[in-house]
Amino acid sequence: MAALFKAQRALGMAVGHGIRCLSQLAELPELHQMMRQTCRDYAQKELAPIAAQLDKDHKFPAKQVQELGAMGVMAVEVPESLGGAGMDYLAYCLAVEELSRGCASTGVIVSVNNSLYLGPILKFGTEEQKKQWITPFTTGEKVGCFALSEPGNGSDAGAASTLAHQEGDEWVLNGTKAWITNCWDASATVVFATTDKSLKHKGISAFLVPMPHPGLSLGKKEDKLGIRASSTANIILEDCRIPLGNMLGDRGMGFKIAMQTLDSGRLGIAAQALGIAQAALDCAADYAHKRTAFGAPIGKLQAIQFKLADMALAIESARLLTWRAAMLRDAKKPFTKEAAMAKLGASEAATFVSHQAIQVLGGMGYVTDMPAERHYRDARITEIYEGTSEIQRLVIANKILKEYQQ
Amino acid sequence: MHRSSEVKHVASYLNTRGCECFGQPCESHCPVLTDRTIHVQLKTFIKIRVKPDRTGVVTDGVKHSMNPFCEIAVEEAIKLKEKKLVKEVVAVSCGPQQVQETIRTALAMGADRGIHVEVSGKDYETLGPLQVSKIFAALAKKEQADLIILGKQAIDDDCNQTGQITAALLDWPQGTFASEMTLEADKLKVVREVDGGLETIKINLPAVVTADLRLNTPRYATLPNIMKAKKKKIANVKPADLGVDVCSRLEVLKVDEPPQRQAGVKVETVDDLVGKLKEAGRV
Numbered sequence: 101m102a103a104l105f106k107a108q109r110a111l112g113m114a115v116g117h118g119i120r121c122l123s124q125l126a127e128l129p130e131l132h133q134m135m136r137q138t139c140r141d142y143a144q145k146e147l148a149p150i151a152a153q154l155d156k157d158h159k160f161p162a163k164q165v166q167e168l169g170a171m172g173v174m175a176v177e178v179p180e181s182l183g184g185a186g187m188d189y190l191a192y193c194l195a196v197e198e199l200s201r202g203c204a205s206t207g208v209i210v211s212v213n214n215s216l217y218l219g220p221i222l223k224f225g226t227e228e229q230k231k232q233w234i235t236p237f238t239t240g241e242k243v244g245c246f247a248l249s250e251p252g253n254g255s256d257a258g259a260a261s262t263l264a265h266q267e268g269d270e271w272v273l274n275g276t277k278a279w280i281t282n283c284w285d286a287s288a289t290v291v292f293a294t295t296d297k298s299l300k301h302k303g304i305s306a307f308l309v310p311m312p313h314p315g316l317s318l319g320k321k322e323d324k325l326g327i328r329a330s331s332t333a334n335i336i337l338e339d340c341r342i343p344l345g346n347m348l349g350d351r352g353m354g355f356k357i358a359m360q361t362l363d364s365g366r367l368g369i370a371a372q373a374l375g376i377a378q379a380a381l382d383c384a385a386d387y388a389h390k391r392t393a394f395g396a397p398i399g400k401l402q403a404i405q406f407k408l409a410d411m412a413l414a415i416e417s418a419r420l421l422t423w424r425a426a427m428l429r430d431a432k433k434p435f436t437k438e439a440a441m442a443k444l445g446a447s448e449a450a451t452f453v454s455h456q457a458i459q460v461l462g463g464m465g466y467v468t469d470m471p472a473e474r475h476y477r478d479a480r481i482t483e484i485y486e487g488t489s490e491i492q493r494l495v496i497a498n499k500i501l502k503e504y505q506q
Numbered sequence: 507m508h509r510s511s512e513v514k515h516v517a518s519y520l521n522t523r524g525c526e527c528f529g530q531p532c533e534s535h536c537p538v539l540t541d542r543t544i545h546v547q548l549k550t551f552i553k554i555r556v557k558p559d560r561t562g563v564v565t566d567g568v569k570h571s572m573n574p575f576c577e578i579a580v581e582e583a584i585k586l587k588e589k590k591l592v593k594e595v596v597a598v599s600c601g602p603q604q605v606q607e608t609i610r611t612a613l614a615m616g617a618d619r620g621i622h623v624e625v626s627g628k629d630y631e632t633l634g635p636l637q638v639s640k641i642f643a644a645l646a647k648k649e650q651a652d653l654i655i656l657g658k659q660a661i662d663d664d665c666n667q668t669g670q671i672t673a674a675l676l677d678w679p680q681g682t683f684a685s686e687m688t689l690e691a692d693k694l695k696v697v698r699e700v701d702g703g704l705e706t707i708k709i710n711l712p713a714v715v716t717a718d719l720r721l722n723t724p725r726y727a728t729l730p731n732i733m734k735a736k737k738k739k740i741a742n743v744k745p746a747d748l749g750v751d752v753c754s755r756l757e758v759l760k761v762d763e764p765p766q767r768q769a770g771v772k773v774e775t776v777d778d779l780v781g782k783l784k785e786a787g788r789v
Contacts, residue, residue, distance in 0.1 A: 130607075131736055134614060138727045172729030185729035195729075 169240015200375025575657025
């Protein structure tokens with residue numbers, strides 16, 4: 101009886117959410133439309149023309165990041181009092197999608213700064229910490245990064261082997277962090293280290309470390325398949341000393357901070373994946389109009405039409421999931437399951453769509469003259485970082501089973 | 507080759523009230539109004555199609571956006587305001603309900619308020635530079651504007667008339683094709699791009715200026731400004747309220763696509779070429 105009631109309540113809530121969100125899903129509010137258009141214009145004019153070259157040169161788009169900072173895009177959710185744009189998470193997701201449509205690397209740089217660096221400080225930082233670690237990172241002059249993964253554990257985040265012990269009025273950090281996006285261009289990082297090994301994942305704490313800093317060094321820049329304009333490397337901590345006031349949140353809160361941060365961060369990545377997928381679809385659909393074979397544009401052939409339909413469907417479905425998860429988060433409702441679904445759906449859509457885009461372009465899809473190959477390479481990472489597709493499935497299954505708890 | 511489409515004119519003007527303290531910010535008796543021209547035009551990369559009845563081009567379902575020269579005009583107005591040389595920038599647009607989006611874009615760039623002059627249906631289809639100029643002249647008098655800045659021409663009809671006609675109706679000096687403009691006390695120095703090069707003129711305020719490509723690079727609206735734009739007012743006005751009759755004196759007889767490009771002819775020698783040119787009556 102209790103179980104039935106619980107299931108009914110869950111259903112009622114789901115329906116309630118659905119109805120409330122429906123009108124927004126049908127058409128975005130004017131504010132969001134304007135903001136989306138601004139980001140789209142910027143991406144088309146300033147990012148898309150240089151994306152191929154940035155990718156070739158593995159070059160950080162410093163000028164563009166500054167311009168985006170001036171537009172408020174580097175700190176969308178940060179309140180105006182701290183120097184941000186003071187908008188909601190839906191607006192942020194729209195921004196990241198439009199920017200990623202122009203350049204996926206720029207999209208992830210914006211996403212990491214917003215969700216993974218500013219996000220946890222905004223949520224768990226003291227007023228003093230917010231002033232020191234947020235405001236300078238809203239203008240595009242400085243970007244931050246997020247150091248959770250280690251060479252020995254990615255998905256297994258509860259097993260952090262980076263250690264932090266107290267010495268007088270300082271924390272001393274030792275260990276290595278791996279796969280840190282933005283690190284070569286960052287001025288600060290949120291680092292997760294174990295303060296109490298016996299407490300396992302409840303013994304992890306979060307710290308704010310400026311960069312550069314004595315005791316903190318960077319590994320070699322990884323030579324990646326895609327998102328090459330964004331730097332990825334190890335962060336090595338050797339007796340890295342920071343003041344006690346640099347702990348973020350309470351001792352032992354680190355794992356909780358990481359998980360909650362990633363919940364939101366995965367919407368940023370979902371948005372990035374959508375942008376990549378959309379760019380790939382743009383490329384394929386345009387080509388379908390122009391390329392002729394068998395006496396007509398290939399868009400007339402059903403084989404191509406079915407592909408384009410499947411591609412568009414995958415993108416639109418993932419987009420609506422992403423918007424819904426963002427709106428739930430903005431309404432301060434639980435959104436973990438929806439966020440995991442959005443990230444999973446969008447990243448698999450990105451790899452599917454970019455794969456098919458190359459197929460539609462045929463030989464042209466395989467060469468660097470067309471952007472299809474770059475979208476294919478950029479898309480691949482979206483299924484891996486900020487929670488692999490496998491982890492997302494575990495998160496979703498977990499939530500489903502809880503809903504149906506006997 | 508895409509044929510330019512029918513004109514959808516929207517004008518806004520820049521106002522600064524002339525007074526002894528011109529050039530200095532003055533709150534009390536000299537509210538300064540500046541408006542900006544917004545010109546709605548069809549996005550250039552969309553395939554333009556002539557309507558089956560050949561009276562114009564298809565505009566249904568086609569996304570409209572601010573005319574690029576008008577964006578430059580808005581940017582110039584906002585720059586003047588940032589330098590504290592003008593007090594208020596008012597963005598004006600003439601057209602149906604959709605032009606409010608364009609006005610909001612100007613507000614998001616930094617304009618202070620908007621005026622939407624409602625013209626729709628058949629009136630909108632025949633709206634041309636003369637009618638728009640009459641509307642602007644009337645508004646300029648009503649708002650007591652001192653400076654009107656418009657885009658030099660709309661990229662859908664390429665008329666290049668509204669600024670000039672507005673100035674004539676108001677009997678104001680005009681600085682057209684401006685690639686540079688500087689406010690010096692109560693005069694405006696305008697550098698104009700003309701066929702022979704650059705011409706610098708000094709005109710008295712109140713005046714009309716039309717913006718050319720090199721005047722400035724329009725800014726992207728920042729997110730905080732987009733948020734602020736929501737709170738800014740857009741007033742609704744009808745041409746009749748301004749005493750303007752929007753009836754057109756022109757009748758479009760027909761609109762056609764440009765002729766299909768013909769295949770060329772290859773010739774063997776220069777003599778052949780000259781012969782062919784003579785045959786075609788070109789030489």
